Amino acid sequence: MKRNQLKGLTPFPLLFFSLSLYFLSACGAPQKLKEIAYVPEKDIPKTVAVMPARLLPGTKDETGFQIKPGSEDEAFVDKLVRGVINNQLTGKGYNTIPLARVDQKLDASPEGKNWQKTPPETLCRLLGTNGLIFPEIINATMLKTVAYDEYSVEVRITLFNNSGEKLGSWTESASKKKIAIPTSAISALATIAVAAMDEPAKKHMRLVIYDWGWKISQFIPDSPHGNELPEILSVDTNVDKGVFGEGSQIEVELNAEKGLRCFFDLGQFKQSIPMHYTSGGIYKGVYRVREGEQAKALPLTLHLVKPNGIERTWAETGMITIDAVAPPPPKNLNISSGKQGISLSWSAPGSEDLSEFLVERSEKAVGDFQPLETTRDFKYLDTGVTQGKRYYYRVRSVDRLGNRSSATKVRDLTMPYFETVRLPAQFKGPLVPGTYSVEGTCIVPEGETATVRPGTKFNFSSDAKMIAKGALTIQGDTKNRVFLEGEGWKGIDIPEGGRLAITNAAVSGCSPCLNAEGGLLEATGVSLRGSEGTGILTGKNSPFELSGLTVSGFNEGILIKGGQGRIDKSNITENTVGLMFQGGNAEITNNNIFENRDLDINAGRKLVLDDNYLGATDINKLKLEGDILVASLLNAPYPKGTRVVLLDKEEVTPKMMAEHFRSLKSAGIEAFKNRRFGDAHQALQKALSLKEDREVYLYLAYTQMILGDASASEETLEKGIAAFPYEVRLYQVYARQLAARGENEKALKLVDRALQMSPDDPTLKVIRQNLTAPPASERQFSNKKPAPQKARPLEKAVEGAASAKWQGIASFKASKYTEAEKLLSRSLSKPDRETYLYLIYAQMRLNKKQALATTLQKSIEDFPDEVRFYRLYAKHLADKGEIKEALVQVQAGLKSHPDDFQLQMLENFLKESLEEKQEK
Incomplete structure (x- = not known):
């Protein structure tokens, strides 16, 4: 802080400083008697101009410590001396011309440019003033070393009137060494402890010059022309800091007489910043720099106003710059782990004003980020991490003023286990990346659900295996695969009800490595390497999707005994037999099956092959055995090979059937989207007679529901679930249909079965919640009349609402829609999902469009999680031709039910309708 001590302060006792202070240089030598010039009151000028201060040439410097003429230090002292005497004159009632205006007039006139040789009376006319003050710096010292600090100044000021007459001349000095003994009020407060001397040299020089200003002001006569201004004892600011960044505080403290209204200005940037009285004549004010603020060269001016309106200003020397514009954040934040810790790296954001980077860390994904370290490098190693814990990082740029940028995007990483950890016999949840030993059977x-992340490695002992009775997801990535290794281990079993989804993994040393025994197997980007046995085995009722695999080194690369699925984009080579097909249904396309030792493919049942590379284009050279029909193949390995047709279309019955199926399926779905439900039903039924397909089952069931054939829809759904027991959407549709008919128990069993396969499915959870909600109204009321009793008003209302609900439902089922609407509307004094649904259907039957729209809006407000209301409202709006509004409702429903198949179909249909409408 810069402290300007000015008047009326009591010196500290000498003994207090006797052990810790140095003496002022003035104490060691006799003081010169000061000439005190008397100026008659009538001669005192009303307006004065303070001329630029200057260091007198030819001053003898015996120490070599004095400031050098023409140096930056001289400019600093000149400006400060001039500003201090100007403030002192203002306080003594003189009307002073602003210093900047004085300089402008001097620069603009020929006389002013050579003002030092211009007579005072000429300068007075030029400046429009009654008097001039000439400050002359006789000597000045600014010395700051490790062992010794000294600051001193001696200045003479001379007062002239506009006739050129010299009215008076006064000389005064002030100094301080490392610690000074006070000889005046200001020097008492300027006494500083050793620790305070660590502040910049300019700040200490300010203190000395303010001490000099107070001293010399005692000899300058008060102006008889001005008002009695507020008395200032001291001014204390941190203007020396110069530049202020975001969050910095510009602080002002004033010691003056009581009862004043005080405030300060920062140039034109911010004005009238209040200062509050504390105690003992102290007024304090603070301005906190806010993010984004920017201003340069702001003068700091204090205002002191008496109750009678008389005001005094104090202009601080030195300018303030505000720069609270945040720098850009770092780019390309990357993190990785190693035995030493978690490494972060980033690149420069392209700003030249950076000072450092701030690394922040949290153990939570949102909030609670704490500063970890600042660094000037573009990297940081966090060694304070624990294996198995997940950490979140972000980095900020910090400029030289401390302004912080916005944070980078958060990156997270789990510190892996670098020592091998034994996998428990039962495991679930996300596994921390690391190395695991697997012994015996791990389930x-x-x-339950278990997730394996990239970079994990499993070391299997002989005869060890995994069993996925729940859902096991092994998720590597292309740069950081998951490894499952060992010798003679028994692979991963997927029994009925289980599921394995494995991606970007390397599996070796097992047989069978992936064994689907009724469960769902999905493998993508997996390499399997063995020395004997079987790579992949699928059994009865096992759905499978195998894509992008590399299978080599086994007796049988892939053995299909049953199930239904697809194999594509895979390389099956260097096995004794590449692919063995013994049962089930498999679509095998775009694979490279060649260079296996004995056979590339062996089929015990009819197998049709399309578009695979089999090592040759001549069918007689293919290494195939069994009932295999090759309709077409590739002339080079996939994906570079082109298709070669080997048989005429008439002979390729399976292929013709497949193409016909695809055509019928596409036509049926297109007809459904265009609301041609009769055509859709016909095409979808024909498609299903050619091949079982989950999408065809869904579209056909919806078509039958829309056509009002509930029994046919139910039969379709049952067949679909039997063919695709892991297709959750079939369960959702069937459960809703059963619930609508009141078969809640059967619907609940279906939902529970589906939840075993997809425990986090939000739609299934909502359906189950609705099915298990207690039917309070049914428990409280029956067809029998209750015994007469006094009922409270609330009970009567509840009984009336429940009674009206069940009477309304009965009327609806009896096709008495008008009566049903009245009863159901009355029962909605208490919101109820079922009541809303029956009321909506009743109003649809009665074609009451306005009432229906109101009911639909209210149902969504009361039950925003009920997906059926969004569907019904969207269909109602679409029927009215309000396609955009219908699409809004569909998208609102998809926010809470993103997997709802009906809403997805509606969205596609509405978007297509909107595009067609816009084209027309």
Whole structure:
């Protein structure tokens, strides 16, 4: 802080400083008697101009410590001396011309440019003033070393009137060494402890010059022309800091007489910043720099106003710059782990004003980020991490003023286990990346989910295995695969009800490595390497999707005994037999099956092959055995090979059937989207007679529901679930249909079965919640009349609402829609999902469009999680031709039910309708 001590302060006792202070240089030598010039009151000028201060040439410097003429230090002292005497004159009632205006007039006139040789009376006319003050710096010292600090100044000021007459001349000095003994009020407060001397040299020089200003002001006569201005004892600011960034505080403290209204200005940037009285004549004010603010060269001016309106200003020397514009954040934040810790790296954001980077860390994904370290490098190693814990990082740029940028995007990483950890016999949840030893049998329990992240490695002992009774997800990535290794281990079993989804993994040393025994197997980007046995085995009722695999080194690369699925984009080579097909249904396309030792493919049942590379284009050279029909193949390995047709279309019955199926399926779905439900039903039924397909089952069931054939829809859904027991959407549709008919128990069993396969499915959870909600109204009321009793008003209302609900439902089922609407509307004094649904259907039957729209809006407000209301409202709006509004409702429903198949179909249909409408 810069402290300007000015008047009326009591010196500290000498003994207090006797052990810790140095003496002022003035104490060691006799003081010169000061000439005190008397100026008659009538001669005192009303307006004065303070001329630029200057260091007198030819001053003898015996120490070599004095400031050098023409140096930056001289400019600083000149400006400060001039500003201090100007403030002192203002306080003594003189009307002073602003210093900047004086300089402008001097620069603009020929006389002014050579003002030092211009007579005072000429300068007075030029400046429009009654008097001039000439400050002359006789000597000045600014010395700051490790062991010794000294600051001193001696200045003479001379007062002239506009006739050129010299009215008076006064000389005064002030100094301080490392610690000074006070000889005046200001020097008492300027006494500083050793620790305070660590502040910049300019700040200490300010203190000395303010001490000099107070001293010399005692000899300058008060102006008889001005008002009695507020008395200032001291001014204390941190203007020396110069530049202020975001969050910095510009602080002002004033010691003056009581009862004043005080405030300060920062140039034109911010004005009238209040200062509050504390105690003992102290007024304090603070301005906190806000983010984004920017201003340069702001003068700091204090205002002191008496109750009678008389005001005094104090202009601080030195300018303030505000720069609270945040720098840009770092770019390309990356993190990685190693044995030493978690490494972060980033690149420069392209700003030249950076000072450092701030690394922040949290153990939570949102909030709670704490500063970790600042660094000037573009990297940082966090060694304070624990294996198995997840950490979140972000980095900020910091400029030289401390302004912080916005944070980078958060990056997270789990510190892996670098020592091998034994996998427990039962495991679930996300596994921390690291190395695991697997001994015996390790199981994902039924109904549980386990997730393996990139960079994880499993070392299997002989005869060890995994069993996915629940859902096991092994998720590597292309740069950081998951490894499952060992010698003679028994692979991963997927029994009925289980599921394995494995991606970007390397599996070796096992047989069978992936064994689907009724469960769902999905493998993508997996390499399997063995020395004997079987790579992949699928059994009865096992759905499978195998894509992008590399299978080599086994007796049988892939053995299909049953199930239904697809194999594509895979390389099956260097096995004794590449692919063995013994049962089930498999679509095998775009694979490279060649260079296996004995056979590339062996089929015990009819197998049709399309578009695979089999090592040759001549069918007689293919290494195939069994009932295999090759309709077409590739002339080079996929994906570079082109298709070669080997048989005429008439002979390729399976291929013709497949193409016909695809055509019928596409036509049926297109007809459904265009609301041609009769055509859709016909095409979808024909498609299903050619091949079982999950999408065809869904579209056909919806078509039958729309056509009002509930029994046919139910039969279709049952067949679909039997063919695709892991397709959750079939369960959702069937459960809703059963619930609508009141078969809640059967619907609940279906939902529970589906939840075992997809425990986090939000739609299934909502359906189950609705099915298990207690039917309070049914428990409280029956067809029998209750015994007469006094009922409270609230009970009567509840009984009336429940009674009206069940009477309304009965009327609806009896096709008495008008009566049903009245009863159901009355029962909605208490919101109820079922009541809303029946009321909506009743109003639809009665074609009451306005009432229906109101009911639909209210149902969504009361039950925003009920997906059926969004569907019904969207269909109602679409029927009215309000396609955009219908699409809004569909998208609102998809926010809470993103997997709802009906809403997805509606969205596609509405978007297509909107595009067609816009084209027309």
